[in-house]
Amino acid sequence: MAAGPLPVSPLAVPFPEMPPVPGVRLATGAAEIRYRGREDVMVMAFPQGTTVAGLFTRNRCPGAPVDWCRAALARGGGKARALVVNAGNANVFTGRAGRETCEATAQAMAELLGCRPREVFLASTGVIGERLPTGKLTGALPGLMPRLSEAAWPAAARAIMTTDTFPKGATRTARIGDATVTINGIAKGSGMIAPDMATMLCFAATDAKLPAAVLQRLLKRAVERSFNRITVDSDTSTSDTVLLFAAGTARHPRVPATGGAMLRDFARALDELLHDLALQVVRDGEGAQKLVRIAVTGAVSARSAQRIALAIANSPLVKTAIAGGDANWGRIVMAVGKAGEPADRDRLSVAVGGVWMARDGGVVPDYDETPVVEHMRGREVEITVDIGLGRGEATVWTCDLTHGYIDINGSYRS
Amino acid sequence: MAAGPLPVSPLAVPFPEMPPVPGVRLATGAAEIRYRGREDVMVMAFPQGTTVAGLFTRNRCPGAPVDWCRAALARGGGKARALVVNAGNANVFTGRAGRETCEATAQAMAELLGCRPREVFLASTGVIGERLPTGKLTGALPGLMPRLSEAAWPAAARAIMTTDTFPKGATRTARIGDATVTINGIAKGSGMIAPDMATMLCFAATDAKLPAAVLQRLLKRAVERSFNRITVDSDTSTSDTVLLFAAGTARHPRVPATGGAMLRDFARALDELLHDLALQVVRDGEGAQKLVRIAVTGAVSARSAQRIALAIANSPLVKTAIAGGDANWGRIVMAVGKAGEPADRDRLSVAVGGVWMARDGGVVPDYDETPVVEHMRGREVEITVDIGLGRGEATVWTCDLTHGYIDINGSYRS
Numbered sequence: 001m002a003a004g005p006l007p008v009s010p011l012a013v014p015f016p017e018m019p020p021v022p023g024v025r026l027a028t029g030a031a032e033i034r035y036r037g038r039e040d041v042m043v044m045a046f047p048q049g050t051t052v053a054g055l056f057t058r059n060r061c062p063g064a065p066v067d068w069c070r071a072a073l074a075r076g077g078g079k080a081r082a083l084v085v086n087a088g089n090a091n092v093f094t095g096r097a098g099r100e101t102c103e104a105t106a107q108a109m110a111e112l113l114g115c116r117p118r119e120v121f122l123a124s125t126g127v128i129g130e131r132l133p134t135g136k137l138t139g140a141l142p143g144l145m146p147r148l149s150e151a152a153w154p155a156a157a158r159a160i161m162t163t164d165t166f167p168k169g170a171t172r173t174a175r176i177g178d179a180t181v182t183i184n185g186i187a188k189g190s191g192m193i194a195p196d197m198a199t200m201l202c203f204a205a206t207d208a209k210l211p212a213a214v215l216q217r218l219l220k221r222a223v224e225r226s227f228n229r230i231t232v233d234s235d236t237s238t239s240d241t242v243l244l245f246a247a248g249t250a251r252h253p254r255v256p257a258t259g260g261a262m263l264r265d266f267a268r269a270l271d272e273l274l275h276d277l278a279l280q281v282v283r284d285g286e287g288a289q290k291l292v293r294i295a296v297t298g299a300v301s302a303r304s305a306q307r308i309a310l311a312i313a314n315s316p317l318v319k320t321a322i323a324g325g326d327a328n329w330g331r332i333v334m335a336v337g338k339a340g341e342p343a344d345r346d347r348l349s350v351a352v353g354g355v356w357m358a359r360d361g362g363v364v365p366d367y368d369e370t371p372v373v374e375h376m377r378g379r380e381v382e383i384t385v386d387i388g389l390g391r392g393e394a395t396v397w398t399c400d401l402t403h404g405y406i407d408i409n410g411s412y413r414s
Numbered sequence: 415m416a417a418g419p420l421p422v423s424p425l426a427v428p429f430p431e432m433p434p435v436p437g438v439r440l441a442t443g444a445a446e447i448r449y450r451g452r453e454d455v456m457v458m459a460f461p462q463g464t465t466v467a468g469l470f471t472r473n474r475c476p477g478a479p480v481d482w483c484r485a486a487l488a489r490g491g492g493k494a495r496a497l498v499v500n501a502g503n504a505n506v507f508t509g510r511a512g513r514e515t516c517e518a519t520a521q522a523m524a525e526l527l528g529c530r531p532r533e534v535f536l537a538s539t540g541v542i543g544e545r546l547p548t549g550k551l552t553g554a555l556p557g558l559m560p561r562l563s564e565a566a567w568p569a570a571a572r573a574i575m576t577t578d579t580f581p582k583g584a585t586r587t588a589r590i591g592d593a594t595v596t597i598n599g600i601a602k603g604s605g606m607i608a609p610d611m612a613t614m615l616c617f618a619a620t621d622a623k624l625p626a627a628v629l630q631r632l633l634k635r636a637v638e639r640s641f642n643r644i645t646v647d648s649d650t651s652t653s654d655t656v657l658l659f660a661a662g663t664a665r666h667p668r669v670p671a672t673g674g675a676m677l678r679d680f681a682r683a684l685d686e687l688l689h690d691l692a693l694q695v696v697r698d699g700e701g702a703q704k705l706v707r708i709a710v711t712g713a714v715s716a717r718s719a720q721r722i723a724l725a726i727a728n729s730p731l732v733k734t735a736i737a738g739g740d741a742n743w744g745r746i747v748m749a750v751g752k753a754g755e756p757a758d759r760d761r762l763s764v765a766v767g768g769v770w771m772a773r774d775g776g777v778v779p780d781y782d783e784t785p786v787v788e789h790m791r792g793r794e795v796e797i798t799v800d801i802g803l804g805r806g807e808a809t810v811w812t813c814d815l816t817h818g819y820i821d822i823n824g825s826y827r828s
Contacts, residue, residue: 058754059748059751059752060750060751060752060753060754060755060756060757060759061747061748061750061751061757061759061762062751062759090744092744092747092748093744093747093759093762093772093775093776093777094776094777095760095774095775095776096776097776127744128744128745128747128748129743129744129747129772129777130777131777237748238747238748238751316730316815316819316823317823320819320820320823320824321823321824323820323824324823324824326824329543330504330506330507330541330542330543331542333475333506333507333542333543333652334473334475334542334651334652336474336475337473337474337475337476337652338473338474339474340472340474341474342474343474343475345474345475345476345507346509348475348507358507358543360509361507361509362507362508362509362510362511363507363508363543363544363545401730401820401824402820402824403817403820405730405734406734406737406815406816406817406820409730409731409734409735409738410734410735410737410738410740410815410816
């Protein structure tokens with residue numbers, strides 16, 4: 001965590017106009033847990049009948065809030081009434097004290113809303129290994145209640161930022177039967193980003209009325225296609241959390257427990273929403289100057305293609321070459337080889353910006369370097385690798401590795 | 415590959431006094447394959463009866479010289495008469511032309527020495543994906559023959575450098591029966607360094623007389639304990655090669671095909687030699703300012719300990735924290751968790767410079783920060799992680815991730 005304010009990423013996108021999600025109210029405030037002069041707490045309140053789905057980091061040393069959410073999901077049957085998030089302290093590696101903070105926070109919020117603690121979901125992001133001052137967090141909650149509003153999405157996106165340089169939000173609508181529903185989402189994340197999942201928090205809410213099991217299936221599919229396809233630095237956070245709340249305030253035909261065709265458009269909208277947010281996280285990758293799309297085709301399977309794509313995306317030598325504007329396909333070949341997946345050097349082809357530089361295991365004689373050089377100068381770089389063995393495909397996104405990453409992560413905690 | 419000369423690593427060690435290995439002659443010359451004004455070709459010539467052992471990259475897209483050496487080892491029964499190495503062009507991803515370069519080089523050297531091409535071993539290091547100008551390499555060989563000398567070890571170590579900032583050599587002696595034998599080794603490597611193996615070339619030779627199968631077993635064991643325990647950037651080269659030649663000129667009792675107790679001291683000396691060279695490679699890690707030793711204890715197995723240690727050593731967030739002098743044990747916990755190996759957050763302990771900062775899943779209250787800060791300011795950083803589950807142990811070495819790495823790898827090839 002860097003001491004001073006960081007310049008906004010050159011890859012930033014504007015925050016969208018976000019309509020309300022009927023029934024979903026938000027509020028933000030300053031608990032001064034770590035940061036001064038900015039809001040660092042965000043709550044969401046949901047109406048009775050709200051369902052929830054969640055996916056969490058696969059890091060073996062997760063933070064206390066991740067443990068809390070997993071247990072709440074399992075024991076509460078997918079019911080939710082509130083979400084409490086703080087930025088600046090991740091409540092990770094804090095032992096018994098960390099668990100007690102979670103219990104006290106959920107208890108305090110449950111009392112304010114008249115619900116059960118297990119209906120309160122929690123997330124924390126920030127420094128690891130320092131005790132979260134529970135009183136500051138619970139003490140801030142009562143003052144937020146009168147300020148709950150359906151319009152507070154932009155402030156909510158700002159309150160959960162840590163090293164993020166811009167707030168991240170997205171919105172979509174979808175048809176369920178003859179009704180139109182809204183899905184809003186916000187996210188934070190810029191470093192410690194790698195599947196599964198990218199290090200980040202993402203909170204989405206819809207007014208659709210969906211059984212919790214259906215919601216979980218839809219979320220899993222959408223995360224697989226979004227947050228599990230991005231990487232900044234190969235480091236997997238201890239706090240990754242994606243939560244999706246369905247408030248059930250929309251009027252549409254009842255969705256069966258199997259989901260089915262009726263949800264096709266909703267699934268598309270959710271996929272798009274999370275993909276949009278995932279790319280915003282990469283666009284804010286620490287020190288990122290370029291957004292990099294890596295498409296692998298011709299692998300023996302989709303899983304193999306994804307592993308190869310991630311090996312390329314995580315290679316420091318590939319990422320520094322891109323930072324230097326160098327279409328260094330030799331390093332791409334190296335990264336393909338190190339993935340450990342089936343590959344035949346003499347069938348490999350590599351394209352940068354749509355120009356095939358290498359085909360079937362050798363450089364393309366006299367390929368036109370001018371458009372490649374031009375492409376590498378831009379903000380968005382496209383790399384395509386054909387393995388030449390099968391029909392497996394995958395696309396992942398990453399950013400370049402620059403001096404900015406070292407600046408941000410090499411400074412003292414302060 | 416950077417354009418200009420790089421400053422010598424602050425972690426450099428002096429080149430040792432290297433005695434001759436009786437029967438092993440070396441010569442170096444300038445073929446101007448890529449570099450100007452420096453030597454870039456190195457040959458070794460061995461007497462009849464020399465045996466050889468080799469280990470190579472596990473990258474699935476190896477260079478043509480790696481294919482050549484694997485085939486020569488398999489078909490030649492472990493006999494060797496010569497080694498030819500060039501720096502500046504790796505002869506990787508060069509298709510049929512690359513294979514033809516290997517055949518022509520081995521043929522040319524075999525004619526000069528009166529041996530068979532399969533007794534000639536080859537290695538190339540440098541840029542990937544460009545054709546190696548065969549004529550420049552083979553044309554340089556005749557001029558080297560009159561200059562072959564048992565004293566040319568320092569020049570040989572220099573001739574194989576690419577982005578290395580200092581030449582790397584080591585020497586040991588060992589007792590076999592009542593005779594003393596010598597083992598000399600040289601290595602190159604500074605980036606694209608990760609097991610298996612570290613990206614590098616290493617050539618060692620001894621005057622001991624050892625069956626090829628015994629030599630191969632000893633080499634495998636020594637590499638496992640040295641080059642497979644280091645990482646600079648997690649990138650695995652396409653050209654990694656370790657070759658060990660036994661000239662058989664020493665007078666010692668005949669070593670049986672099973673090796674056995676008679677070779678205990680030789681095995682120790684070989685382990686030490688390769689460990690010394692492996693650490694020199696880390697000390698020359700691109701941009702390295704600090705040498706980092708990571709010891710993991712208490713894992714469920716030695717293999718698990720090694721995976722956890724490498725996850726810590728390869729984490730960009732850990733490496734940048736070390737560069738910034740920050741004993742950020744939270745990031746170490748994250749890296750333990752992302753390794754995917756059995757770990758229990760609440761049993762983890764972390765020490766830096768011998769001071770336990772975290773024990774059993776939480777920060778140690780009031781641990782003395784002064785010696786830790788002092789330790790982090792030094793050139794050598796020691797991290798110890800106890801997993802608290804079993805008896806598995808492993809130690810790996812890496813370096814920090816600094817602006818220098820970005821400078822070296824983010825510049826245009828030129």
